[in-house]
Amino acid sequence: xxxxxxxxxxxEFSLSASFASEGRxxxxxxxxxxGKSSLVNMIxxxxxxxxxxxxxxxxxxxxTAAGIHVPTYRRRIGYxxxxxxxxxxxxxxxxxxxxxxxxxxxxxxxxHKRIIDLLDIGALLGRRPGKLSGGERxxxxxxxxxxSKPRLLLLDEPLGALDEGRKLEILPYLVxxxxxxxxxxxxxxxxxxxxxxxxxQIVVLKQGRVTSFGGVKVLT
Amino acid sequence: xxxxSPAEWTAILLSLRVAVIATLVxxxxxxxLAWVLxxxxxxxxxxxxxxxxxxxxLPPVVTGYLLLLTFGRKGLVGGFLADHLGIVFxxxxxxAALACGIMSFPLxxxxxxxxxxAIDRRLEQAAETLGAAPWKVFxxxxxxxxxxxxxxGMVLGFAKAIGEFGATITFVSNIPGETQTISSAIYSLxxxxxxxxxxxxxxxxxxxxxxxxxxxxxxxxxxxxQRLHGN
Numbered sequence: 153x154x155x156x157x158x159x160x161x162x163x164e165f166s167l168s169a170s171f172a173s174e175g176r177x178x179x180x181x182x183x184x185x186x187g188k189s190s191l192v193n194m195i196x197x198x199x200x201x202x203x204x205x206x207x208x209x210x211x212x213x214x215x216t217a218a219g220i221h222v223p224t225y226r227r228r229i230g231y232x233x234x235x236x237x238x239x240x241x242x243x244x245x246x247x248x249x250x251x252x253x254x255x256x257x258x259x260x261x262x263x264h265k266r267i268i269d270l271l272d273i274g275a276l277l278g279r280r281p282g283k284l285s286g287g288e289r290x291x292x293x294x295x296x297x298x299x300s301k302p303r304l305l306l307l308d309e310p311l312g313a314l315d316e317g318r319k320l321e322i323l324p325y326l327v328x329x330x331x332x333x334x335x336x337x338x339x340x341x342x343x344x345x346x347x348x349x350x351x352x353q354i355v356v357l358k359q360g361r362v363t364s365f366g367g368v369k370v371l372t
Numbered sequence: 373x374x375x376x377s378p379a380e381w382t383a384i385l386l387s388l389r390v391a392v393i394a395t396l397v398x399x400x401x402x403x404x405l406a407w408v409l410x411x412x413x414x415x416x417x418x419x420x421x422x423x424x425x426x427x428x429x430l431p432p433v434v435t436g437y438l439l440l441l442t443f444g445r446k447g448l449v450g451g452f453l454a455d456h457l458g459i460v461f462x463x464x465x466x467x468a469a470l471a472c473g474i475m476s477f478p479l480x481x482x483x484x485x486x487x488x489x490a491i492d493r494r495l496e497q498a499a500e501t502l503g504a505a506p507w508k509v510f511x512x513x514x515x516x517x518x519x520x521x522x523x524x525g526m527v528l529g530f531a532k533a534i535g536e537f538g539a540t541i542t543f544v545s546n547i548p549g550e551t552q553t554i555s556s557a558i559y560s561l562x563x564x565x566x567x568x569x570x571x572x573x574x575x576x577x578x579x580x581x582x583x584x585x586x587x588x589x590x591x592x593x594x595x596x597x598q599r600l601h602g603n
Contacts, residue, residue: 196501198497198500198501223500223505224497224500224501225500225501225502225503225504225505225506225508225509226503227501228503229501230501230502231498231501233494233498235494237492237494237495237497237498239495239498239499239513240495240517240599240600240601241516241517241599250499250502250504250512251502251503254499254502254503254504254505254508254512255502255503282601296502297501297502300502300503306501
């Protein structure tokens with residue numbers, strides 16, 4: 153599903169990571185500053201590796217030796233950021249529809265309804281992002297990413313900006329997503345408890361290096 | 373007192389036409405340049421920035437004279453345009469629009485540039501991850517979020533274009549019905565005996581147009597903030 157073998161120098165910090173996973177939810181675990189976000193940005197194509205390759209679902213999206221760098225918008229990935237990043241000038245419904253329009257996909261009312269129900273965001277459709285709570289914003293961001301029909305969903309600390317109560321509000325949705333949405337995910341977190349609930353495989357990152365890789369038991 | 377004569381109307385309508393055309397033609401260039409200045413780093417950027425602002429600090433008569441040298445019938449560009457495309461600027465209202473467009477360009481670009489700089493680039497990244505190619509990102513995220521700034525720039529540019537005097541009169545002279553705008557009409561009237569009342573009327577019209585434009589620009593600026601915060 154996902155094969156990563158990259159090196160990247162970011163100022164003083166050097167990132168060098170290599171792993172391959174068929175897991176449904178790959179948990180990327182590490183303290184802040186371990187290089188998790190940089191790694192995810194490279195998978196998304198927002199950052200270019202200095203050396204190495206990235207393969208998503210059999211397609212090589214980065215290969216420095218062969219000069220391959222597929223731009224972000226052609227990678228068919230979904231990305232849920234810590235800070236939601238909903239488009240402030242569009243309503244929730246328009247935000248949700250954005251990926252479909254940009255990819256020129258035909259409307260899929262069944263999937264649309266399924267995801268809106270799954271995330272309980274039907275009541276928010278007419279609102280503007282500025283009028284949503286943090287938890288609601290994150291659920292809409294999840295829906296927006298899913299509705300662009302990605303082959304890989306990247307989640308970078310999606311609960312990071314939320315307080316404890318909100319986290320407990322969103323977690324069940326993420327579990328449902330894992331079990332029902334049928335999209336492989338890379339889930340970034342510095343919270344071991346969160347990853348134990350969600351991930352099927354774990355990559356532990358420490359100061360830019362992969363220190364362990366395996367089932368959730370590597371978290372202990 | 374407030375009986376506007378046909379001659380004054382001619383000047384007012386000509387001013388409006390010149391300013392509208394100048395603003396509409398300058399706007400796409402303004403947006404493109406604002407984007408380049410806000411988003412790109414390249415060799416000679418400070419120089420480009422200085423050139424854009426030049427009309428603001430040069431004596432208008434110098435700008436007008438340079439326009440005459442370049443776009444006049446014997447000018448390098450003006451000669452080519454007249455011979456090959458039939459477009460003449462010298463002593464025509466189109467020349468007045470060109471002069472006004474260039475003189476108002478710095479004011480038109482500035483709010484556009486500021487509003488593009490204020491946009492969170494992470495929103496553009498989010499659009500890319502959702503499958504939007506760079507030009508689609510520009511038209512669906514960058515431009516709509518910058519729209520209030522774009523409109524504010526257009527309004528300010530328009531207001532400046534309406535009041536332009538020095539470069540216009542140098543480049544295209546002061547021909548009633550062809551190049552005599554409100555400003556040059558006032559200039560002629562105050563040199564004419566008994567022209568005071570007519571000049572006064574045109575002065576009031578200018579003040580009303582200018583204040584209206586400033587209020588509109590302010591209103592657009594406030595809309596911009598609301599838009600960026602998603603309310």
